[in-house]
Amino acid sequence: MKYTVIIEKGDSSYGAFVPDLPGCIAVGETEQEAIALIKDAIEFHIEGIEEDGAIVPAPHCNVAQVEVHAV
Numbered sequence: 001m002k003y004t005v006i007i008e009k010g011d012s013s014y015g016a017f018v019p020d021l022p023g024c025i026a027v028g029e030t031e032q033e034a035i036a037l038i039k040d041a042i043e044f045h046i047e048g049i050e051e052d053g054a055i056v057p058a059p060h061c062n063v064a065q066v067e068v069h070a071v
Contacts, residue, residue: 004061005038007031019061031041 008015014031016038018024026043028034049056 001059003042003059004063005035006063007034007060015043018045020057020059 003018003020005016005018008017009031013027013029014034016026016028016034017040018038021042024038024041026037026041027033028037046056
């Protein structure tokens with residue numbers, strides 16, 4: 001499965017979260033580290049959902065960038 005991951009640059013780190021998996025987050029010093037950590041977090045999160053006997057949410061979020069011209 002492929003999940004949409006949002007990456008945000010902070011003052012001193014990068015944060016990542018998965019809209020389809022509430023509570024699934026990771027923080028890294030670099031963007032690459034945040035991506036590696038969120039991959040691990042997704043796998044761990046899904047394992048927890050399955051262990052609880054719940055249904056793993058199917059990916060349904062998508063990302064688009066929209067260019068706007070500020071006035």
